[in-house]
Amino acid sequence: MSTDKLSIDWYNQNSEEYTNHVRNPDDSIYHSLYEKPAMYSLLPNLDSMSVISLGCGSGEDCNYLAKHGASKVTGIDISTGMIEIAKKSYPMYQFQVMDMENLAFGDSSFDFAYSSLAIHYLEDWSKVFKEVYRVLKPGSYFLFSCNHPVSSSMELTRDDDKFSIRQLTRTKDRQNDHVEIVGDYMHRKAFIGQGTFNVTTWHKSFSEISKESSKAGFVITNIIEPNPLPKMEKLSLVSYRSLLKIPDFLILKLLKTETVIR
Numbered sequence: 001m002s003t004d005k006l007s008i009d010w011y012n013q014n015s016e017e018y019t020n021h022v023r024n025p026d027d028s029i030y031h032s033l034y035e036k037p038a039m040y041s042l043l044p045n046l047d048s049m050s051v052i053s054l055g056c057g058s059g060e061d062c063n064y065l066a067k068h069g070a071s072k073v074t075g076i077d078i079s080t081g082m083i084e085i086a087k088k089s090y091p092m093y094q095f096q097v098m099d100m101e102n103l104a105f106g107d108s109s110f111d112f113a114y115s116s117l118a119i120h121y122l123e124d125w126s127k128v129f130k131e132v133y134r135v136l137k138p139g140s141y142f143l144f145s146c147n148h149p150v151s152s153s154m155e156l157t158r159d160d161d162k163f164s165i166r167q168l169t170r171t172k173d174r175q176n177d178h179v180e181i182v183g184d185y186m187h188r189k190a191f192i193g194q195g196t197f198n199v200t201t202w203h204k205s206f207s208e209i210s211k212e213s214s215k216a217g218f219v220i221t222n223i224i225e226p227n228p229l230p231k232m233e234k235l236s237l238v239s240y241r242s243l244l245k246i247p248d249f250l251i252l253k254l255l256k257t258e259t260v261i262r
Contacts, residue, residue: 002099003078003121006192007199015081019058029232029239035145035249038226039116042143042253046070049111052135054100054128054144055118059086062093065114074110076100077118101127108137115144117249120152120201123188125209129216133256142218142254148225148247152203153185209252218254225250 011018025032046069053062056075066073076098077083086095098104100115101122113132119125132142154166168183186205193199210220225247233240 002101004200007121008078010198011079012081015058015079015085019082019085022058022060026235029228029235030248033229033232033235034226034243035117035251037229038224038249038251039114039143039145040064042222042224042251043068044112044141046112050074050109051112051114052076052103052105052110054113054115054132055121056086056095057082057116057118059090059093059095061114061116062086062095063090065112066093070112074105076103101131103131103135105135107134109135111137111140113140113142113144115142117145117147119144120146120204121199123190123202124212125204126212126215129213129218129254133216133218136256138256138258140256141221142256143251144254145249145251146209147201147203148250149185149204149206149209151246151248152191152201153183153205155183157182206250209250213252213254217256219257220252221255222253223251 022028022031043065046065048071049069050072051065051070051074053065053073053075056062056077057079059075062073062075073093075083075086075093075095077086077095078097078099080097083095083097096104100118113136119128122128136142150168154168156164156166158165168185169181171180171182172178188208189203191201191203193201213220226243226249228240228243232243
């Protein structure tokens with residue numbers, strides 16, 4: 001299932017506001033002080049590489065990849081609004097409105113694939129992994145980030161003016177052997193956002209992520225559950241303390257081997 005209309009419409013309608021958010025490192029601290037440093041630490045040597053960024057948004061990662069050696073940079077995103085901003089901001093790169101499940105590129109077109117917090121807008125990631133595997137050259141990497149399964153498995157049990165509580169718990173009554181479960185790690189489920197980010201993302205267990213990527217032929221070479229940079233403590237003590245204990249994002253680096261492993 002492709003990205004739903006709710007999410008596409010939100011990014012189209014809020015493309016300028018979201019771009020301003022991303023480009024302000026003190027505002028987008030989950031990007032600048034948490035996800036991006038971890039992602040960038042896993043980049044291969046990009047010198048003279050042709051790279052593709054899936055879900056490129058307003059193009060900031062494309063610019064970073066180019067500045068760190070990539071000779072040809074292509075960004076795709078399903079949001080027309082985000083691609084329009086990317087084209088205006090970085091006309092030196094190639095940007096296209098495109099579904100990451102259906103990449104309009106030939107086999108073995110790229111030396112490296114990158115995707116930041118985009119794949120979790122899809123319910124099934126199998127087609128993305130298959131398409132990325134197809135357009136990558138043998139021996140190339142696919143680096144991507146997504147919602148962490150532990151965080152997305154939690155259930156919102158209270159949200160009012162005083163508290164916001166999300167839990168993954170198992171409570172057992174020893175007297176009658178009754179068990180109450182809050183949250184669900186094992187089963188795929190959608191989160192339909194409200195308020196600031198009115199988008200739909202999907203929870204997956206790590207075993208499902210691993211199964212879908214390996215079925216396409218990829219081998220997982222690196223897994224990172226990021227830690228926030230110390231600077232976040234000054235900007236948001238609550239976020240900093242939370243991320244030190246419970247990860248929000250998961251980062252995986254996949255290798256396209258010379259032959260498909262089944």
